Amino acid sequence: MAEYLIRNGFVFDPVSGVNGDRKDIAVKDGKIVESVSPSAKVFDAAGKTVMAGAVEIHAHIAGPKVNEGRNYRPEDKLFNAASGVGGMRTTGGFSIPTTFKTGYNYAKMGYTTAIEAAMPPLYARHVHEEIRDTPIIDEGALPVFGNNWFVLEYLKNRELENTAAYISWLLRASKGYGVKVVNPGGTEAWGWGLNCLTVNDPVPYFDITPAQIVRGLIEANEYLGLPHSMHIHANNLGNPGNYTTTLDTFRLAEGFKANNRFGREQTMHHTHVQFHSYGGDTWGNFESKSDEIIDYVNTHPNLTIDTGNVTLDETTTMTADGPFEHHLTELNHLKWANVDVELETAAGIVPYVYSPDIKVCAIQWAIGLELGLLAKDPMRCFITTDHPNAGPFTRYPRIIKWLMSKEAREERLNTFKHAEKVIGATLLHGIDREITFYELAQMTRAGPAKALGLKDVYGGLAPGMEADIAVYDINPESPFTPDQLEEAFSAAALVIKTGLPVVENGVVINNGNKRTLWVDAKVNENPQVMRDVEEKFLKYYSVTLNNYEVQGHHYIPNPYAIQVDATQ
Amino acid sequence: METVTLTIKKAPTLYLEAEIISPDGLAGKTADQIRALPVHMGNEEFTLGEFFDLAGAPGATAEETKVVVTGDLSRVKYLGMKMSGGEMVIESDADMYVGAWMSGGTLTAKGNVDSFAGIGMKGGLLEINGNAGNYTGSAYRGDWRGMQGGKIHVKGNVRSDTGYFMNGGEIVIDGDADVHVGTHAEGGKIVIKGNAKSRLGGQMVEGTIILLGTVDVMMPGFKYVRDEEVDVDGKNMLMSLYVGDLGERHRKRKGEPIYGKLYIRKAAPAAAESREVRLARAREARKARFASPEETASA
The missing domain is CATH 2.30.40.10 (Urease, subunit C, domain 1)
Structure with missing residues (x-):
């Protein structure tokens, strides 16, 4: 070479x-x-x-949910499709770009690794086909566990080893990278038309609480010694006053010690914290609580976060938090897609326009920046847009500009339609800090790589x-x-x-030599879990085991498997 | 105003995409620059000069430019797309997307146009002397922001899905309209001077549809509220107001919900009477069918 x-x-x-x-x-x-x-x-x-090449820790860039977004939003490609030049492929889309455009755009900004943030295991094959078709960047995908029937049953019965064995099996079956939790229990409750808005709301039928799910999954994650920690999107996303739920969620990680050979120190990664830092109790008195949130983060080294910056664009929200997306379509009346994924998870999609003329959107914009600016340790606070939920990842350079220049963000802040009210409801105007180049490298490179257990790579x-x-x-x-x-x-x-x-x-200039990251976690043979898996596939799943596992060259032509040995 | 005339000299083998042909696209350019402008066919790019002869010259700005396009344009798409001012005349039939996303000026199509004419229109006047295809004055596929402003006047008939997701502006159809008019509309006004088939205002939230002719089938989501005088072309006409679509959300003003309005010409008294008679007969028939055996026996 x-x-x-x-x-x-x-x-x-x-x-x-x-x-x-x-x-x-x-x-x-x-x-x-x-x-x-x-x-x-x-x-x-x-x-x-x-x-170094930047590392994306949380983005929705591959899989059935992203593709349904592409399907039902042809207008996202209006006037921005371009034919391929040279060896490059045709591209299109703004908030939900084609796989090729996704790879090219990350590379253009200097990003070389990305983690797909929510893989429904049943559709892991689709996720990996899209990852395969996303050129240049190395990618891994986090399967979702927080509403999975196996997990809910094992954790209810406090069966740690079985939970860990199931995680190990599912990571191998889906070629997943780590343990993702989305609205723990709430998405399953959505199957009953309900939700879990606090960490203590019981999940219908399973009779377990989000707190038990989160603590159980952290414990299993550390039992296995996975490179990444449990990665959570907490309950009660997007609602005024939800910062208390966020703090309650943070506290669930107390008392655990990171156990891994990868140099990872945190036991919880809380994603897109901007969506979880809201005060007030209505949209009228909606305000920033980023100070309370970041005070907790600053004093608790067992925690890493990413920001989820609102970029003030028209975008496509998509999450495995099914009830939240229904809530959103009731708010903005735009088209809604909803999917239930059998025993595993669900998802919803709604387009959203973050308008600078709407007070709430401007406050959300400010909160995302406050988190980045108030975080004392840039090695534990990473820049994301929760792409495409708070905005497309292609806006990272603009967020960098706002974080690195008080002048730039003051200009934006003072030209909002409701500038005075926004300044009153947020802290941003009083923050003078400007992120340095070194801190930026921590927030976008060294930090996320370390949190993912990839600090030596x-x-x-x-x-x-x-x-x-x-x-x-x-x-x-x-x-x-x-x-x-x-x-x-x-x-x-x-x-x-x-x-x-x-x-x-x-x-x-080059389609690169992308690799797919996944974690091969070995545990002792566990006949009970294997029997449970077979039984549930026979009884409930719409596919057989043979049609479930992600195998072979077709799905992962260039694998990068990280070995973990939890056999004892 | 300066006039530039483009005459098509060879029929495209596929369909030619020529969004550059508009007062905005040509204004301020020399003849050579205009001939070198890009047009697309299939996945290949060509120059405007390969397909069109040029006469006259454009003005310095779109407002000062009149574009006349002649010859067989039935395989040319996107004529007058995104025009913001000035004038444009299409002398013959044209394919899809005539005047799409236009925001100002006057565009006259003297023949028929295919689908998607004036979609996403924001302003200006689009006159179609012949018939228009499907999705006239509608939203782009998937979009919820359809026609926002301006006026479309179709002198002939329109096919289906006129004013889909319309938010503002006005569409006047002198002829007949096929199914689905003003679907999902949240504003704007559609006047149909001929007849309509069915599904007028399906899932309509706000806005107005005025139908001077007949309708084959009414939407079940609309209810009659009262008769009102409506101004059509300066003439007051007594019409029946139906509101809907009752299955949709409706914002409120002073506690009262705002509905989509559907005006239909008040039926002649004779017809109204015959409807009453017909309904009475249907009621009797139903009664007989559901009556219990005892009642039937005692009757």
């Missing part, structure tokens, strides 16, 4: 503690190395910013790590405008993925 030398850029790499020094980065055989031979191809990065530029590198055409030592910042992060000057140049001058 070829050798490359990225010469003389301003390097920001929290993994090796490099903060803006002028350094050369050497690449050989797909890895970062100390030095290369004189025949290495040289990229001149003088006056430019060099970081992705998110850094230390020798031995994957050669995923992004070079941005911005000089951190000379003056620049906020818009230049956004522009630079929108189209990287150079992106190298696993040692292969994939983007040059903001243009995708």
Whole structure:
């Protein structure tokens, strides 16, 4: 394989503690190395910013829910379809882009790894087919466990080993990466037309509470020693006053210790916290409670979060939180899709327009930024848009601009239709902090990689790590405008993925060599769980086991399996 | 106003997509620049000059430009798309998407046009002298933001789904309308001077439909409320007002729900009487059918 030398850029790499020094980065055989031979191809990065490839910890970018969004929103592709040039493929879509556009757009922004945030195990084959068709970026997918009948039954009976054995089996069957929980118990309750809005609301029939589900899954996650922690979208998303439910959820992780060989320290990752940081009790007195939320996060190192920034765009909300999507369509009267996934989960989809003229939307926008700015440890607070729920991931450069420039966010804040009311209901106006390039690398590279248990692989530029590198055409030592910042992060000057140049001058030039991440967790043989699986497939599932498992080259042509041994 | 005339010189083998042909697309350009503008057929790009002869010249801006398109345009799509001002005349039949998303100016199609004419229209006047296809003045597939403003005047007939998801503006049809008119409408006004078939205002939330001719089948979601005088082309006509669609949500103003309005010409008294007679007969028949054996016996 070829050798490359990225010469003389301003390097920001929290993994090796490099903060803006002028350094050369050497690449050989797909890895970062100390030095290369004189025949290495040289990229001149003088006056430019060099970081590791960014890591997306939470986005809905592949699978049946995303595809149903594409299906029922042809208007999302209106006026933005483009035919392929060179070896590239036809692209289209804004909030729910085609798989090819998804891969290209992440790569263009310097993202080289992404986690699909909610995989319904029954449709894991579909998820993996889309992942396979998303070029360049390495991807893993988190199967959802928080409303799964096996899990609910095992946890109700306090059967930890069986829960862990089932997780191990399902990760292998679905080729999943970790344990995702969406509205624990609430989505199952939705099957009865109900919901769980607090951590203590009982789930109908199963007679278990969200608190028991969450604690049980954390325990099983640590029993297995998985690279990632339990990854949760808590109950009561999107409702005024829901911050108390969020704090209650955070507290469920107390008392657990992270047990893994991957250097992960947290036992809970709480996703898109912006949607969970609301005060007030109506839309009229809706306000930010980001301070209360972030105070808890700041003082509890067992927790990582991602922001879920509202980008003020027209987008397509989609989540396995079925009852929430019904609530949303009742609010905005736009088209609603709802799916029940047998014994496992459900999903809903509703288009949504985050308008700067609507007070609530502007407050949501402010809350997302407050979380990023008030978080004391950028290694535990990551930038996301919960794509496409709070906005498309292609707006990351704009969020970066708002986080790194008080001037840019004040300009936005002061031109809202209800600017005064928004300022009154939020903290953003009083926050002076501007995220630095180093902190940005923590929030988008080193931090999420560590939280995923991939700190030795992705998110850094230390020798031995994957050669995923992004070079941005911005000089951190000379003056620049906020818009230049956004522009630079929108189209990287150079992106190298696993040692292969994939983007040059903001243009995708190569379809890359993507891999699918999954976790192969070995446990002791567990005949009871295997018998339960067979029985439930015979009794309830609409498919047989043979048509369920994700196997073979067709689904995962280029696997990257992470081995975990929990046999004892 | 300057006039530029485009005459099609060879029929496209497939369909030609020529959204560039509009006052906005041509204004301020030289003849050579216009000939070099892109048009698409299948997955290939061509120049406007390969398909059209050019005469005259455009004005500096769309407002100062009149575009005349002549020849057989029955395989040309998107004529006048997104025009914002000025004038455009299509001398013959045209294919789909005439005047789609237009926001201003006057566009006259002298022949028939195919489907999706004036979809997502925001302003201006679209006159169609012949017939129009399906989805005239509607929303793009999947979108909930249909016609927002402006006026579409079809002198002939329209096919189905006129004014689907209409939010504002006006559509006047001199001829007949096929099924589904004003479906999902949340505003705007549709006048049908000829006859309608069925499903007028299905799932309509707000807006107005005025029907001067007859309707084959009424929607069950509409109820008669009263007779009202309605102004049509400056003439007051006594019409029956039906409101609906009662199956949909309706916002309230001062505690009163706002419904979609469907005006239908008040039936002649003779017809009304015969309807009463017909209903009475149906009632009697029903009674007889459901009467208990004892009652039948005692009767």
